[in-house]
Amino acid sequence: MDTLATGNTPTTTAAENYRPALHYTAENSWLNDPNGLIHHDGMYHLYYQNNPWGNVWGNMSWGHATSTDLLTWTEQPLAIPCDANEEVFSGSMVHDRQNSSGFGNETTAPLVAVYTSAYKPESAHPGVQAQSLAYSLDGGYTWTKYSNNPVLNRGSANFRDPKVFRYDGDAGSYWVMVAVEALDHQVVLYRSQDLKTWEHLSSFGPANATTGIWECPDLFPLPVDGDPKNLKWVLTVNLNPGGPNNGSAGQYFIGDFDGTTFTSTSTVTEGLQDSNRLGEYHWLDWGRDYYAAVSFSDAPDGRRLMIGWMNNWQYANTIPTTPWRSPMSLVREITLQTSEGSLALVQQPAGDWTTLAGKGSFCLTQTTLHDSVQVLAGAAGAVQRIDVTFTPGNAEEFGLILCGDGQKGTRVGIRPGEGNLFVDRRESGRTDFHSSFPSIDTAPLRATAGSYRLTIFVDRCSIEVFAQDGQVTMSELIFPAETSTELSVYAIGGTVTMNTLQVTKFP
Ligand code: FRU
Numbered sequence: 376m377d378t379l380a381t382g383n384t385p386t387t388t389a390a391e392n393y394r395p396a397l398h399y400t401a402e403n404s405w406l407n408d409p410n411g412l413i414h415h416d417g418m419y420h421l422y423y424q425n426n427p428w429g430n431v432w433g434n435m436s437w438g439h440a441t442s443t444d445l446l447t448w449t450e451q452p453l454a455i456p457c458d459a460n461e462e463v464f465s466g467s468m469v470h471d472r473q474n475s476s477g478f479g480n481e482t483t484a485p486l487v488a489v490y491t492s493a494y495k496p497e498s499a500h501p502g503v504q505a506q507s508l509a510y511s512l513d514g515g516y517t518w519t520k521y522s523n524n525p526v527l528n529r530g531s532a533n534f535r536d537p538k539v540f541r542y543d544g545d546a547g548s549y550w551v552m553v554a555v556e557a558l559d560h561q562v563v564l565y566r567s568q569d570l571k572t573w574e575h576l577s578s579f580g581p582a583n584a585t586t587g588i589w590e591c592p593d594l595f596p597l598p599v600d601g602d603p604k605n606l607k608w609v610l611t612v613n614l615n616p617g618g619p620n621n622g623s624a625g626q627y628f629i630g631d632f633d634g635t636t637f638t639s640t641s642t643v644t645e646g647l648q649d650s651n652r653l654g655e656y657h658w659l660d661w662g663r664d665y666y667a668a669v670s671f672s673d674a675p676d677g678r679r680l681m682i683g684w685m686n687n688w689q690y691a692n693t694i695p696t697t698p699w700r701s702p703m704s705l706v707r708e709i710t711l712q713t714s715e716g717s718l719a720l721v722q723q724p725a726g727d728w729t730t731l732a733g734k735g736s737f738c739l740t741q742t743t744l745h746d747s748v749q750v751l752a753g754a755a756g757a758v759q760r761i762d763v764t765f766t767p768g769n770a771e772e773f774g775l776i777l778c779g780d781g782q783k784g785t786r787v788g789i790r791p792g793e794g795n796l797f798v799d800r801r802e803s804g805r806t807d808f809h810s811s812f813p814s815i816d817t818a819p820l821r822a823t824a825g826s827y828r829l830t831i832f833v834d835r836c837s838i839e840v841f842a843q844d845g846q847v848t849m850s851e852l853i854f855p856a857e858t859s860t861e862l863s864v865y866a867i868g869g870t871v872t873m874n875t876l877q878v879t880k881f882p
Contacts, residue, residue: 392857393696393836396758396881397731398685398705399448401438403698405430407691408536408591408667409682410437411454411468411488413515414674419445420515421682421703422488424465427453430700431692435462435493439515445680445706445726455488455509455518460498465591466490466506467538468515469550469570469672476570478510478521485510487570488518489552491535492525503528504535506554508570527565527573533557536591538669539570546634551576555612557588560647562612564594564637577636579610583656584626585647586617591625591667594637597679597711599718607711607718608632610639611659613667615688618658620816622689623666625659629711629718641718654819657719661818662798662849663687664837665704679709680725685837685850690809695854696836704850705832705839714846722845724832728760728879737878743768744866744873748776751876754862757855760879761831761862767791767822768870777833778803778853779861785853787840788865789820789827796820796829796842796849804855818847826874 394400404426411422418441425438437455440448455463466489471479478485492507494500505525509518527537537554552565552573560581565573580589591613599605611627618624630639643655659668660683668683683704686694694700706725711718737754757778765773767789774788783802790797799815800806806813820827820842830841840849864873 393854394699395702395834395836397446397832397834398702398837399440400699400702401425402450403430404428404438405432405700406438406703407432407684407686407701408465409669409684409703410465410490412669412671412682413468413470413486414671415470415486416514418443418514419671420468421448422454422468423703425453427456430698435464437463437488437490444730446728446731451516454515455490455520459495461492461494461507464491464493464504465536465667467669467672469539469541471570475550475568476508476510479512483512485512486515489537489539489570491537493535500525500528502532503530504532505529506534506537506552506573523571526571527552531556533588534563538593540595540672542566542634544634551594553592553594553610555589555592557590560585560589562589562592562610562637564635579637579639580612581647582628582639582642582645583648584614584617584653586649587615589613590615591669593669594632595670595679596632597709599711600713601710608637609711609720610637611668615666618663619653619661619818620663620814621811622663622687625666625668625683627657627659627720629657659683659720660848660850661816662840662851663814663816664852665848665850668704670709680706681709681722682706683850685852689811693808694852695805695808702837719846722841722848724830724841731881734880734882736880739873739876741875742864742873743870744773744864745870746770746866746868748863748865750779750861750863754878755860756862756878756880757833757835757857757860758881759833760881761829761833762875762877763829763831764874765789765827766825766872766874767827768872769868770866770871771868773866773871774864775831776861776863776865777831777838778855778859779863780856780859781861784859784861784863785838785855787829787831787838791822794819794821796840796847798838798840798849798851800851800853803853804859806854816849816851818842818849820847
């Protein structure tokens with residue numbers, strides 16, 4: 376089917392050294408957006424945009440992996456393949472418990488995937504993107520495309536990425552779809568009783584960041600500060616390019632949804648923007664490599680779990696890995712919390728990390744540095760979680776150097792005077808595969824009670840930083856040499872006290 380895509384291929388050994396241990400990658404093929412995330416019969420299902428026959432983007436189909444613990448994933452056979460008429464673009468999945476779609480039978484309620492058919496030139500709808508269905512009666516392993524696809528066609532070339540959920544509220548009980556008109560910077564909302572016939576409800580946008588196209592939206596309620604009687608709705612929408620540090624990124628809005636219309640109470644700018652007010656908007660992640668993030672359907676205990684694609688369309692097809700390309704992020708549990716009088720998402724790595732057998736640990740208490748770099752002998756590693764707390768003295772800048780080789784490395788630093796957290800990956804290892812890859816990326820960060828707390832996952836080709844217990848996150852790819860595993864702490868222009876540093880090493 377179609378052409379066999381090939382990528383740029385560095386040596387196999389170096390490329391396999393980049394294969395992460397904690398993040399999902401497809402065994403030997405390309406992946407991008409997470410799709411069809413659902414928890415069903417005790418199993419988490421992660422479908423994803425996949426090129427089954429290559430490691431660059433193309434032949435878009437839904438790949439599939441499963442997990443019981445959100446930490447370890449098992450690759451499954453290809454779920455929904457492209458065909459002569461269509462590529463199978465991003466979408467979501469619901470468990471149709473009442474068999475409203477009629478795809479089920481007396482004993483089995485179907486899983487229904489709602490995806491975008493990106494129609495090929497030779498198909499009946501050349502160049503159109505419309506929404507289609509596929510269903511599974513065996514718990515998500517084998518799929519049948521609905522014979523009357525597409526079910527929602529606006530004749531648009533950029534109508535895609537349907538996220539469907541069940542609305543049960545004052546306005547009734549029905550399926551709601553959020554999708555995008557990507558070039559219009561609009562999220563469009565529809566409703567249905569049977570997943571097959573859709574009625575337009577409303578549209579949202581353009582608002583806040585609009586310098587790129589809008590893709591992969593999501594809409595869900597969350598309790599405010601854990602209070603189930605006080606729900607707010609969160610609309611997430613991904614933007615490419617135009618993120619706060621260049622390229623792909625995800626923004627979100629907080630507000631209300633009455634069953635028809637989403638009303639944002641966090642909009643800063645209405646309409647189209649070319650101005651640079653990016654720092655004022657809400658971002659799911661401030662790093663370069665967290666895109667197309669969406670949440671799971673039916674997560675246990677009403678939790679909201681999200682996962683993103685760890686890459687950036689600016690250089691996605693050229694990152695130096697083979698035969699796979701692109702990791703997924705860790706799964707994150709997200710909550711809505713009030714901080715300094717305003718609401719924002721807080722994100723924590725999901726799953727019970729104590730179950731992953733550690734390869735040892737390293738601990739340091741109360742160390743004061745003065746304008747120096749200190750290599751932490753015994754803390755080296757390529758796959759580890761670092762928990763560190765700093766209380767600044769008069770240092771202008773302080774932080775950690777990860778994946779170092781004695782001289783160079785990836786800096787994760789804080790500049791309290793500027794109120795910034797940053798990741799500097801200019802000397803992180805291989806950066807030559809794309810001119811926009813080497814970068815210093817920043818996020819606003821304030822001390823809490825005078826201190827800064829960072830949790831950082833280092834996983835061979837990436838770092839994921841959760842700052843101030845998840846109030847700010849930064850996810851970035853890096854490609855260090857296999858021997859660059861040193862961990863150092865540093866201060867510039869004065870003193871900083873590192874209150875504690877705990878390193879958990881993973882096999
Ligand atoms: C986002 C995206 C989606 C589309 C998919 C195609 O990364 O462009 O809008 O459905 O990727 O692979």
